[in-house]
Amino acid sequence: MTQGIGPSAAEGAPLEAVVATPSMTSSSAWAMGGYAAGQLLRFAGNLVLTRLLFPRVFGVMALITTLMQGLAMFSDVGIGPAIIQRRGGASERFLRTAWTVQCGRGIVLWMCACALAAPFAAFYGEPGLAWYVPVAGLTTVLLGFESTSMHTLARDLRLRQLTLVDLSAQGVGIVTMVALAAAHRSLAGPERETAVWAVVVGGLAGGGLRLVLSHVALPGIRHRFELSREDLSVLFGFGRWIFVSTILTFLVGQSDRLVLGKMIPLDLLGVYGVAAALAMLPTQAAQRLGSAVLFPAYSRLQETRAFEAAFHRARAPLALGGAIIASGLLAAGPYLIRLLYDARYREAGWVLQLLAVAGWFQILEATNSAAILAQGRLRWLTANRAAKLASMLVLLPIGFRVDGFRGALVGLVASDAVKYAVSSAGLRVGRVRLVARDVALTGAIAASALVASAAGRRAGALGGTAAAFLAAGVVVVVVWAPLAIRYVRRALTARKGEPLPGLGAAP
Structure with a gap:
C-alpha cells in the first residue's frame, strides 16, 4: 500500500x-x-x-x-x-x-x-x-x-x-x-x-x-x-x-x-438559483474530489501504461454515484421541491430536472479534466471551457427565443454536453477511451428515470406528494442497486490485491 x-x-x-x-x-x-x-x-x-x-x-x-x-x-x-x-x-x-x-x-x-x-x-x-x-x-x-x-x-x-x-x-x-x-x-x-x-x-x-x-x-x-x-x-x-x-x-x-x-424577472432568477443550489451539490462534490484525490493520483501514473486503467478505476465510483443522483433528481426532483419549499418555488421542480441533466455532464467532465490536467495537455482544458462559453452564449439566446425560459435552460444543458464532448475528445487523443461507457450509463439514467417517474405519478395519485417522492426514490434505488452492489464487491476484492476494473468492465 x-x-x-x-x-x-x-x-x-x-x-x-x-x-x-x-x-x-x-x-x-x-x-x-x-x-x-x-x-x-x-x-x-x-x-x-x-x-x-x-x-x-x-x-x-x-x-x-x-x-x-x-x-x-x-x-x-x-x-x-x-x-x-x-x-x-x-x-x-x-x-x-x-x-x-x-x-x-x-x-x-x-x-x-x-x-x-x-x-x-x-x-x-x-x-x-x-x-x-x-x-x-x-x-x-x-x-x-x-x-x-x-x-x-x-x-x-x-x-x-x-x-x-x-x-x-x-x-x-x-x-x-x-x-x-x-x-x-x-x-x-x-x-x-x-x-x-x-x-x-x-x-x-x-x-x-x-x-x-x-x-x-x-x-x-x-x-x-x-x-x-x-x-x-x-x-x-x-x-x-x-x-x-x-x-x-x-x-x-x-x-x-x-x-x-x-432575460427573465428577478423572481424567476431566484427560483432558478434555488434549483441550481440543489443540482450543483453532486457536481461540486465531484470537482472537490477530483482536485483533492484524482488529480494527484493521475499525475503519479501519467507516464505509465496503467493510466487508462487507473482513470477508469478512479472514475467508476464518481460516475456510478452521479448516475444514481441524476436518475433520482430527474424522477423525484419536482416532488422534492414541493416537499421542501412553498408554492412560490414550484417552478424550481422542472428547472431542477433540466439542471440534473447538465449536472450529469458536469460530473463526467470534471473527471475528464482532472485526467487531462495530469497529462499536461492544458490546451484541451482551455478548449473545453471556451467551447462551453461560446456554445452557451449562442444557445441560451436561441433557446429563449424558441421556448422562453425553458428553451434557455435546454440551451444551457446543450452547452454542458459540448464541454463534455471536447474533454472526451482530448482524452481520446491521449489514448483514453470512455464515450461508449458514458453513453451506456446515460441510457441507463434515462430508462431508470422514466420507470421511477411513472411509479411516482401512480403513487402520487393515491397518496400525495410524499408518497410520490418515496415511490420514485425507491424505484431508483432498486434499479441501480445491483450495479452498485456489484461494484462494492469488486472494490472489496481489489483491497485484497486484485485489480479493480472500471465501471462497465467485463466481470
Missing part, C-alpha cells in the same frame, strides 16, 4: 496504492467532510431563508454574488497557488509581500465594486443594487486581509484547522442572515426590498469572523506590510498563467446568471 509506483509497479496495481498516504487520506477526508458539512449548513440556511424571504431577494443576491465573483476572478494573480507551490516553502518575506499584495487587491476590488454599482443597477433595472453592491463588496476587503496561514496550511495538507475555520465562519454568517431575516419579516414583512440587507450583512459577519480566526486561531507569521521586488516578480510571473484560466472559469460558471438575469 505504501510502496513506490514506477512504470512496472503501477501496471495493474490498485489505485489505492497510489493515493493512500496518511496525509492525503486524512486531507481528502477533511476536504470531503468539510464540504459535506458546509453544504448541509448552506442547504439548511437556504431552506429557512426561503420561508422568511421572497424569491426576488435570491434573484438580487445572485446578481450581486456573480458580480463580486467576477471582479475577484478577473483580478486573480494566483497568490494562494503561488504560496502553495513554492518549492522549499515560502519565506516570511515572501509571505508578507504576498499578504501586502492581497490586501491591496482587496481594497482595489471594493473600489471597483463601488464604481460599478450604479451602472450595474441601471443595466438590470434594479435601483437597490446601487446600495447593496458597495456594502457587499466589503467582503473583498475582509478576504484581502486574511492571514496567509490559510494558504500555508493548505500547502502542508493540514486541512483540519482550515475546515473548522471555514465552517465556523459559514455558521455565523447563516445564523446572522436567518436572525436578521426573521426580524425584518416581523417588522417590515417579507415583501419589502430591504430584506436583501439581511443576506448582505450576514455575509459580512461570516467574512469578518473568518478574517479574525485566520489570524488568531491558525499558526503562522505575524503580518506587516512589506514589498520585495524579487518576490513580486515571482508572484506576478506565476499569476499570469492563472489569469486566463480563472477568467474562463468564471465566464463558464457564472455567465448563465448574468445572461438569464437580463
Whole structure:
C-alpha cells in the first residue's frame, strides 16, 4: 500500500496504492467532510431563508454574488497557488509581500465594486443594487486581509484547522442572515426590498469572523506590510498563467446568471438559483474530489501504461454515484421541491430536472479534466471551457427565443454536453477511451428515470406528494442497486490485491 509506483509497479496495481498516504487520506477526508458539512449548513440556511424571504431577494443576491465573483476572478494573480507551490516553502518575506499584495487587491476590488454599482443597477433595472453592491463588496476587503496561514496550511495538507475555520465562519454568517431575516419579516414583512440587507450583512459577519480566526486561531507569521521586488516578480510571473484560466472559469460558471438575469424577472432568477443550489451539490462534490484525490493520483501514473486503467478505476465510483443522483433528481426532483419549499418555488421542480441533466455532464467532465490536467495537455482544458462559453452564449439566446425560459435552460444543458464532448475528445487523443461507457450509463439514467417517474405519478395519485417522492426514490434505488452492489464487491476484492476494473468492465 505504501510502496513506490514506477512504470512496472503501477501496471495493474490498485489505485489505492497510489493515493493512500496518511496525509492525503486524512486531507481528502477533511476536504470531503468539510464540504459535506458546509453544504448541509448552506442547504439548511437556504431552506429557512426561503420561508422568511421572497424569491426576488435570491434573484438580487445572485446578481450581486456573480458580480463580486467576477471582479475577484478577473483580478486573480494566483497568490494562494503561488504560496502553495513554492518549492522549499515560502519565506516570511515572501509571505508578507504576498499578504501586502492581497490586501491591496482587496481594497482595489471594493473600489471597483463601488464604481460599478450604479451602472450595474441601471443595466438590470434594479435601483437597490446601487446600495447593496458597495456594502457587499466589503467582503473583498475582509478576504484581502486574511492571514496567509490559510494558504500555508493548505500547502502542508493540514486541512483540519482550515475546515473548522471555514465552517465556523459559514455558521455565523447563516445564523446572522436567518436572525436578521426573521426580524425584518416581523417588522417590515417579507415583501419589502430591504430584506436583501439581511443576506448582505450576514455575509459580512461570516467574512469578518473568518478574517479574525485566520489570524488568531491558525499558526503562522505575524503580518506587516512589506514589498520585495524579487518576490513580486515571482508572484506576478506565476499569476499570469492563472489569469486566463480563472477568467474562463468564471465566464463558464457564472455567465448563465448574468445572461438569464437580463432575460427573465428577478423572481424567476431566484427560483432558478434555488434549483441550481440543489443540482450543483453532486457536481461540486465531484470537482472537490477530483482536485483533492484524482488529480494527484493521475499525475503519479501519467507516464505509465496503467493510466487508462487507473482513470477508469478512479472514475467508476464518481460516475456510478452521479448516475444514481441524476436518475433520482430527474424522477423525484419536482416532488422534492414541493416537499421542501412553498408554492412560490414550484417552478424550481422542472428547472431542477433540466439542471440534473447538465449536472450529469458536469460530473463526467470534471473527471475528464482532472485526467487531462495530469497529462499536461492544458490546451484541451482551455478548449473545453471556451467551447462551453461560446456554445452557451449562442444557445441560451436561441433557446429563449424558441421556448422562453425553458428553451434557455435546454440551451444551457446543450452547452454542458459540448464541454463534455471536447474533454472526451482530448482524452481520446491521449489514448483514453470512455464515450461508449458514458453513453451506456446515460441510457441507463434515462430508462431508470422514466420507470421511477411513472411509479411516482401512480403513487402520487393515491397518496400525495410524499408518497410520490418515496415511490420514485425507491424505484431508483432498486434499479441501480445491483450495479452498485456489484461494484462494492469488486472494490472489496481489489483491497485484497486484485485489480479493480472500471465501471462497465467485463466481470
